[in-house]
Amino acid sequence: MTCKEAFQEISKYLDGELAADLKRVLDEHLCKCSxxxxxxxxTRKTIELYCNGKLFPMPERVRDRLHYALRRKFQQKAV
Ligand SMILES: [Zn+2]
Known part of the structure; x- marks a missing residue:
């Protein structure tokens, strides 16, 4: 798995949309790639902070902003 692929899976993972086998591959990548x-x-901390420990769906607007921020962060560091 490349960093670009991992990044895409992170988004899905945090949305709860990632399949179990992909989650395992992603976990492996996260162990190797700081x-x-x-x-x-x-990103996870941001979501936890936002949710304040409660489980409820994140409004789409917030999710979009988070994905946008993630994308920007990734692009900046990956250059
Ligand atoms: Zn990576």
């Missing part, structure tokens, strides 16, 4: 791990951790 860059993707940081992106993953930061």
């Amino acid at each position: 860059h993707c791990k940081v992106v993953f951790d930061t």
Whole structure:
């Protein structure tokens, strides 16, 4: 799995849309790649902060903004 692929899977993972086998591949990549791990951790923390420990669907607008921020962050660091 490349970092670009991992990044796409991170989005799905955090949306709860990632299949179990892909999740495993992503986990393996995160163990080996500190860059993707940081992106993953930061994004997850942002979501947890937003949800404040409660489980409810994230409004689409927030999700879009998060994906946009993620994309930008990834592109900046991946150059
Ligand atoms: Zn990576």
